[in-house]
Amino acid sequence: VTVACARECLVEARLVAPASAITAVAAGRPEGLLLARVRRVVPPGAPAALPLRATGPGARLVGAAAPGRLVARLEVRTRDAAGPAGGIDRAVAIGPDRPWPHRAGRSVRGRAVVALLPPRPAPLLVVGAVHGDEPGTAAALHAALRRTPAARLRAAVVTVMNPDGLAAGRRHNARGVDLNRNFPARDWGGPRALFPGRAPASEPETRAVMRLVSALRPRRVVALHAPLGVVLGRRTDRLARTLARTTGLPVRASVGYPTPGSLATWARERGAGTVTLEIRGGPPSPRLVRALTALLGTAPAA
Numbered sequence: 001v002t003v004a005c006a007r008e009c010l011v012e013a014r015l016v017a018p019a020s021a022i023t024a025v026a027a028g029r030p031e032g033l034l035l036a037r038v039r040r041v042v043p044p045g046a047p048a049a050l051p052l053r054a055t056g057p058g059a060r061l062v063g064a065a066a067p068g069r070l071v072a073r074l075e076v077r078t079r080d081a082a083g084p085a086g087g088i089d090r091a092v093a094i095g096p097d098r099p100w101p102h103r104a105g106r107s108v109r110g111r112a113v114v115a116l117l118p119p120r121p122a123p124l125l126v127v128g129a130v131h132g133d134e135p136g137t138a139a140a141l142h143a144a145l146r147r148t149p150a151a152r153l154r155a156a157v158v159t160v161m162n163p164d165g166l167a168a169g170r171r172h173n174a175r176g177v178d179l180n181r182n183f184p185a186r187d188w189g190g191p192r193a194l195f196p197g198r199a200p201a202s203e204p205e206t207r208a209v210m211r212l213v214s215a216l217r218p219r220r221v222v223a224l225h226a227p228l229g230v231v232l233g234r235r236t237d238r239l240a241r242t243l244a245r246t247t248g249l250p251v252r253a254s255v256g257y258p259t260p261g262s263l264a265t266w267a268r269e270r271g272a273g274t275v276t277l278e279i280r281g282g283p284p285s286p287r288l289v290r291a292l293t294a295l296l297g298t299a300p301a302a
């Protein structure tokens with residue numbers, strides 16, 4: 001930032017990124033993100049060049065962002081002995097305006113658990129392949145993402161939560177834990193929990209999704225499973241009804257057996273309404289892909 005002052009003045013400059021899914025994850029919370037700042041006294045006379053110093057998580061974001069058109073605000077305030085002496089408020093290009101892959105964590109075997117983040121706030125988080133033997137959930141999400149124009153993406157999408165299980169074609173993660181029983185919901189564990197892990201959130205894949213929920217605070221979470229062919233949710237819930245209509249699957253209140261420590265229960269306890277979409281087995285149908293494309297491109301009502 002270059003500033004000239006007629007009298008000795010105090011200059012404060014900040015570079016602030018707007019609230020978006022990307023800044024929320026970078027900062028670990030959904031507010032806008034301070035990227036860089038400087039505060040300095042400038043003597044009168046010739047223009048002074050002030051170095052903006054990157055701060056905290058903002059520095060990591062700037063370092064990782066590919067050039068693009070995500071717009072940050074440059075705010076400069078100048079004061080001298082007479083009071084406010086001027087200011088600048090302008091847009092600065094710093095990073096991507098496209099969906100941005102973010103490594104939310106790593107699996108037990110070291111595979112990346114990747115979330116695709118939209119540039120804007122993400123009111124919806126969609127998670128596939130929670131169970132590794134349900135590859136159709138990941139295939140359906142990949143197909144829907146290919147059909148979703150980048151500018152229309154409204155959801156954060158984890159196509160594969162359980163990459164080790166998917167690679168092995170097994171339900172559980174590499175330590176034999178059912179990730180959909182490992183979330184630290186109040187009902188975690190107990191005699192009816194099958195393979196819940198040695199403790200709540202003991203598995204790195206679980207913690208990766210938890211970090212995303214904490215940062216993004218999505219209003220809604222949709223978890224994909226297979227092969228029951230039902231929408232698990234409340235019949236009064238608009239999102240459940242919409243998914244039932246677009247997929248042609250019936251709404252059911254319960255899967256019929258206990259699922260303690262599930263992603264859906266944990267997210268609900270955190271205030272995010274959840275719908276579990278149990279697709280049918282086999283390759284995803286064109287109708288399912290169309291339904292998911294519509295879901296990813298539409299901000300859900302609260």
Ligand SMILES: [Zn+2]
Pocket residue numbers: 130131134224225226
């Ligand atoms: Zn499942």
